[in-house]
Amino acid sequence: MSAHDDQKVTLGSYVALAFAVVFFSGLLKSTEWYGVFDFTTLNGAFGKLLNGISTGAEGVVESTATTYRGTGGSGALDGFLFALGLVPTCMFALGMINVLEHYGALRAARKLLTPLLRPLMGVPGTVGLALIGSLQSTDVGAGMTKDLADNDELTDKEKNTFTAFQFSGGALIVNFFSSGAILFTLTDAAGQSVPGSIGLAVAIMFIFKVVGANIMRFYLNFASKKTETEAETRLEARNV
Amino acid sequence: MSKAAATEQKKMITDIFVEGARKGWAIGTSSTIPNVMMAFIIIKALTITGALDMLSSVFGPVMGVVGLPGEGAAVLMSAIMSMGGAVGVTVGLLSEGLLQARDIAILAPAIYLMGSTIQYAGRILGVIGTEARYYPVLFGICILNAFMAMFVMNILV
Numbered sequence: 414m415s416a417h418d419d420q421k422v423t424l425g426s427y428v429a430l431a432f433a434v435v436f437f438s439g440l441l442k443s444t445e446w447y448g449v450f451d452f453t454t455l456n457g458a459f460g461k462l463l464n465g466i467s468t469g470a471e472g473v474v475e476s477t478a479t480t481y482r483g484t485g486g487s488g489a490l491d492g493f494l495f496a497l498g499l500v501p502t503c504m505f506a507l508g509m510i511n512v513l514e515h516y517g518a519l520r521a522a523r524k525l526l527t528p529l530l531r532p533l534m535g536v537p538g539t540v541g542l543a544l545i546g547s548l549q550s551t552d553v554g555a556g557m558t559k560d561l562a563d564n565d566e567l568t569d570k571e572k573n574t575f576t577a578f579q580f581s582g583g584a585l586i587v588n589f590f591s592s593g594a595i596l597f598t599l600t601d602a603a604g605q606s607v608p609g610s611i612g613l614a615v616a617i618m619f620i621f622k623v624v625g626a627n628i629m630r631f632y633l634n635f636a637s638k639k640t641e642t643e644a645e646t647r648l649e650a651r652n653v
Numbered sequence: 654m655s656k657a658a659a660t661e662q663k664k665m666i667t668d669i670f671v672e673g674a675r676k677g678w679a680i681g682t683s684s685t686i687p688n689v690m691m692a693f694i695i696i697k698a699l700t701i702t703g704a705l706d707m708l709s710s711v712f713g714p715v716m717g718v719v720g721l722p723g724e725g726a727a728v729l730m731s732a733i734m735s736m737g738g739a740v741g742v743t744v745g746l747l748s749e750g751l752l753q754a755r756d757i758a759i760l761a762p763a764i765y766l767m768g769s770t771i772q773y774a775g776r777i778l779g780v781i782g783t784e785a786r787y788y789p790v791l792f793g794i795c796i797l798n799a800f801m802a803m804f805v806m807n808i809l810v
Contacts, residue, residue: 487693487697487749488693488694488697489690489693489694489697491693491748492689492690492691492692492693492694492741492745493686493689493690493693495689495693495744495748496685496686496688496689496690496741497686499681499685499686499689499744500677500678500681500682500685500686503677503678503680503681503685504674504675504677504678504681505674505677506677507673507674507676507677507680508670508671508672508673508674508677509670509673510673511669511670511672511673511674511676512666512669512670512673515664515666515669551773551776551777552776552780554777555776555777555780555781556780558781559780559781559782562781562782572781573783573787576777576778576781576783576787576791577791577794579777580770580773580777580778580791580794580795581766581767581794581795581798582765582766582768582798583768583769583773583776583777585765588736588765588768588769589765591677591680591681591684591685591737592680592684592685592688592736592737592740593736593740593761593764593765595685595740595744596740596743596744596757596758596760596761597757597758597761599744599747599754599757600754601747601750601752601753601754601757602747602748602750602753603753603754605753605754605755606754607754607755607757607758607761608754608755608758608810609758609761609806609809609810613809613810614758614761614762617762617802617805617806617809618762618765618766618802621762621766621798621801621802622766622798624798624801625766625794625795625797625798628794628797629790629791629794632790
């Protein structure tokens with residue numbers, strides 16, 4: 414992504430963004446036809462392997478099943494086998510992100526966010542592109558922020574507020590979809606699957622990134638007032 | 654439209670997906686697998702030495718506030734170093750039965766909100782040129798964000 418991204422935001426971009434929201438929200442998670450619009454449904458599951466056979470009460474043969482990873486493993490060997498099972502989810506998620514990005518989902522998000530930046534975080538709309546960039550790469554976000562500050566498009570306070578936004582949950586989209594999304598496809602020892610959804614986690618993280626920026630904004634307001642008062646006190650002390 | 658943009662438009666959707674999936678494979682093999690494997694080794698070491706039990710009893714009361722067992726602290730500590738590593742620790746503890754499905758949902762946003770901060774101090778704060786006196790505040794905000802997110806997730810899931 415360049416600093417001057419002049420690609421148009423079309424209706425298709427908004428459709429891509431809406432699709433992204435629905436696809437990762439888990440709202441359409443189902444075995445019905447509309448499950449085709451849900452990430453975890455399409456991600457599927459590994460097949461089961463026969464684990465053991467025993468003869469139960471009244472001579473009935475009972476069998477237990479397990480995933481390819483088996484049961485009772487531990488340490489590096491178990492870790493490797495488990496991690497191998499995470500790779501397809503990571504590939505699927507990043508493949509989808511690439512497609513959605515190509516069709517302008519992020520451009521649409523930028524367009525929608527730009528007028529909200531001042532009321533939400535007290536930063537100008539010009540950081541819109543840097544903000545979207547920072548969700549994909551910390552280096553892109555930080556580089557663009559430095560450029561904006563160097564060109565006096567951001568005041569010191571705005572720069573620090575925006576930095577707080579980027580620092581908590583850096584490169585959120587790429588980092589989360591390459592490892593965290595996997596967490597929502599797991600089941601625990603009791604067979605319970607992880608509640609919530611990828612979409613819920615992303616929404617929570619984004620909200621708290623904004624909250625964090627505001628904490629920084631209030632801290633900076635407080636700190637600058639304190640410095641002013643101290644300066645005044647010193648001045649008064651001198652005048653006495 | 655520039656020439657590069659024109660070729661970009663001509664790409665098939667399948668090609669774009671495969672390109673992304675290839676990135677996923679690269680991240681999976683170069684980051685996820687080594688990180689998760691390391692996390693499983695660390696968990697094994699912590700379990701054998703009894704350090705995990707100690708950790709969970711020390712942090713139990715704090716983590717209890719957000720509805721997590723003390724072992725959740727191990728996840729958050731590893732998150733500061735690496736997000737991928739923390740995911741490894743999480744799945745390791747899950748497969749040991751020390752974390753339940755619901756705990757994972759509570760921890761997931763927190764891992765990222767305070768994740769990789771040591772590394773990002775250089776890559777974000779260093780590059781932007783943040784004054785050193787703001788570093789503690791910024792680290793504090795990340796940790797606070799993580800705890801607020803866990804608090805909210807504990808209510809939501």
